[in-house]
Structures are given as C-alpha cells and as structure tokens.
C-alpha cells in the first residue's frame with residue numbers, strides 16, 4: 001500500500017472537473033460571465049488543467065471557462081482542494097485545521113474559509129421567521145484577535161485579557177468586548193442569529209423586524225427589551241421566579257440552540273469582534289440545512305461560490321450583517 005498524506009490524493013481530477021462543471025451550469029444557461037451573451041462556442045481545453053472546458057463568447061470575443069468570475073477563479077490549487085475545504089468547513093473545522101488537512105498555507109485556508117462562509121450566507125439573506133418564534137440572548141467574549149494595524153507584533157494598549165478572566169457582571173456591550181448575540185428560533189425549525197452591539201430596546205426591535213415577520217407569536221424571557229417589542233403577539237416566562245415553562249410558553253429551543261452554538265464558537269479559540277458576525281452568520285446556514293449531511297451542505301456552498309453574482313459579493317463580505325450595518329439601519333429608521 002502506498003502512503004498518502006492527504007485524502008484528496010484519492011480524488012480523480014477529471015471527476016472533480018466534471019462535477020464542478022455540472023454544479024456551475026446545472027440550473028444556469030451557458031452564458032458569458034462578462035457580457036452575459038448566450039452566443040458561446042467551445043474553444044478547446046487547457047493543457048495544464050485537463051478536463052476544464054474553455055469557451056469563446058462571440059459577443060465580446062473573449063474566452064472563459066467553468067471557473068471564470070467565480071470564487072475559484074484563478075486559484076492555483078486543484079479543484080479537489082476546494083471541494084475538501086468546503087466539506088471540512090461544514091464539519092465546523094477551524095481554518096488552521098483545514099490548512100493542515102488540505103495541505104495549504106494557513107493564510108490560504110483562512111481566505112478560502114471566509115469566501116466560502118460568505119457565499120453560504122447568501123442562502124440566509126431573505127430568511128424571515130413566522131408562526132411561533134422563541135428568542136433568547138447571549139453575550140460572547142470577543143476582543144481584538146489578529147487586529148494589528150501596522151502588522152507584526154500587535155500592541156494591545158492594555159494588558160492581555162486572558163481567556164479565563166472572570167466576566168464583568170451585567171449585560172455585555174461591544175465596547176466591553178462582549179457583544180450580544182440574539183437567537184430567533186421558529187418552532188417549525190428555522191433559526192436566525194444576529195450579533196449586535198448592545199441589547200437596548202431599539203436594537204432588539206430592529207433585530208426582530210429583520211428576523212421575524214410582523215404579527216408572529218413571540219416567546220421570550222422577561223428581559224425588558226423584549227417586553228417593549230411592538231408588532232408581535234408576545235408572552236414571556238420569568239426566569240427570576242424560577243419559571244421556565246408555562247404550558248406552550250417557553251424558550252427552550254433558543255436555549256438549546258445556544259448550547260450548540262457555544263461548542264461551535266469554541267473551536268475558533270477566541271474570536272475578534274470584527275469577525276464575530278461572520279462566524280455567527282454561518283452557524284444558521286449549518287443549522288437550517290441540518291437534514292442534509294456535511295457533503296450535501298458543502299455542495300450548496302460550492303453552488304453559491306460558482307455563481308458569479310454571489311461570488312463578487314461574497315469576496316467583499318456583503319452578505320455579513322455586520323454591526324455597522326445594524327447601526328445604519330437604525331439611523332435610517334430614526
């Protein structure tokens with residue numbers, strides 16, 4: 001038996017290429033990614049990339065292939081690397097782990113992970129819950145990890161926080177390195193997670209308007225920000241009075257979601273608050289497609305990554321509902 005270091009050495013190059021070709025053009029007509037003309041002719045193949053079909057557009061007279069303008073465009077790595085990376089991402093591996101298992105540099109896998117995660121977020125953009133929805137909030141410690149301005153050894157301007165530092169009492173806030181995470185869980189199964197700067201009435205109202213359709217039934221705990229919500233049929237349980245369920249009224253699904261979210265976030269060993277919305281955004285993608293296995297989820301992500309329109313926005317991170325995005329929405333309402 002030969003000794004192999006990486007599992008993708010068993011993948012067949014032509015099969016990978018044919019698979020990506022199918023994913024790319026399956027439900028899209030063959031068209032030029034630059035001028036969107038449908039007048040295209042086959043134009044040979046690449047000697048260094050066997051199986052990759054090349055086409056020529058009669059409109060703009062330029063050639064393109066299956067990967068042009070997608071996230072995989074001009075990648076020096078074989079397709080098998082990408083397929084395996086997407087699969088491992090759906091198993092909630094860290095980018096360092098993916099770098100080791102795939103055999104690429106850590107920076108490469110970090111970039112791929114963010115691109116693929118952002119592409120996956122495109123499935124969650126329009127999601128709005130309805131029916132009976134439970135909500136709960138969590139504060140996650142997230143600091144300045146990896147955010148050196150000038151590169152090199154970063155000066156924190158403070159003493160290192162220490163992972164095990166005891167948290168300050170009371171609610172967290174973005175400025176205290178503990179942003180809030182709000183979970184909305186439909187009793188039909190779909191979930192929406194949002195990372196917000198704080199947990200004020202205004203923020204929670206905005207978050208609810210985005211995540212839950214008006215008029216839905218909402219079950220929460222007794223936090224005053226939830227009680228001030230408008231536009232929903234609202235009921236709550238009072239945890240301070242040791243009341244956790246009153247018939248139909250409880251938020252155990254939301255609590256359960258957090259018990260799954262915490263080990264997911266723990267894998268990344270401390271998260272920068274800049275990146276928190278991205279990690280938080282990807283978790284519902286895994287959760288909402290949980291009936292499928294990891295490879296089927298990876299296929300969904302690759303399909304999004306092979307769409308030029310999604311790829312362009314994913315590279316810029318436009319699908320991430322970042323903190324500033326929330327603030328902008330708030331100012332638009334005021």
Ligand SMILES: [Zn+2]
Nearest residue numbers: 032035057060
């Ligand atoms: Zn063209």
